[in-house]
Amino acid sequence: MITNEQLVQWHKEFEFEREQGTHPTFHYWEDFLRWRQHRPMQRKIVIPDFDGPQDHLYEDMLGWQYENKQEVKSSVSRVLFETYVIDWAHNFSFYYVDNDTFYGFHAQGNPIYFKKLERDRSQPYIGWQCEGNPHPRDGEEILGVYEVPEDSDDETAWRTMWDTIKINGKSLEEVIQRSYIILLSL
Numbered sequence: 001m002i003t004n005e006q007l008v009q010w011h012k013e014f015e016f017e018r019e020q021g022t023h024p025t026f027h028y029w030e031d032f033l034r035w036r037q038h039r040p041m042q043r044k045i046v047i048p049d050f051d052g053p054q055d056h057l058y059e060d061m062l063g064w065q066y067e068n069k070q071e072v073k074s075s076v077s078r079v080l081f082e083t084y085v086i087d088w089a090h091n092f093s094f095y096y097v098d099n100d101t102f103y104g105f106h107a108q109g110n111p112i113y114f115k116k117l118e119r120d121r122s123q124p125y126i127g128w129q130c131e132g133n134p135h136p137r138d139g140e141e142i143l144g145v146y147e148v149p150e151d152s153d154d155e156t157a158w159r160t161m162w163d164t165i166k167i168n169g170k171s172l173e174e175v176i177q178r179s180y181i182i183l184l185s186l
Helices: 004-020 026-038 066-072 077-087 156-164 172-177
Strands: 045-047 091-096 101-106 112-116 142-146 179-185
Touching: 066 077, 077 091, 077 156, 077 172, 091 172, 101 179, 142 156, 156 172, 172 179
Parallel strands: none
Antiparallel strands: 091 101, 091 179, 101 112, 112 142
């Protein structure tokens, strides 16, 4: 078993060789990467007790997750949004950290609704305060209604959504990067 001290020493040797302009051996690099992969990750808490006691919302949980990027085979936020909401008609709900609000897209029909989601503030934890259901209901604040043409090659509808939706002056891409996605489903 490789100890942490060995890996630290190998990393120092690797850095020394790199500074000297010599090529570090593969051995050092491979061991260093293994060490980095298994060391405890320093996670930044964005909201403590978000989904229950000691169930925090961490910075690395915001935005599109690895699984989403793998499924769509892209890391471009616009492409992920287009694929999930327009092409696959997935409902999409998220909690925007910067203004403490839940939002949702109801995409299972035409038109697509973008709305502020209802919230039950009597619940003790933020994660429990919204069920994430973006289906339109009476009395809810609809922020946008977008018609999607039958011709799926027409990019006008999703580009209109993507380009025009602003929350507190921020683009949808910036908002999603600072949001916790709570629902992404049919």
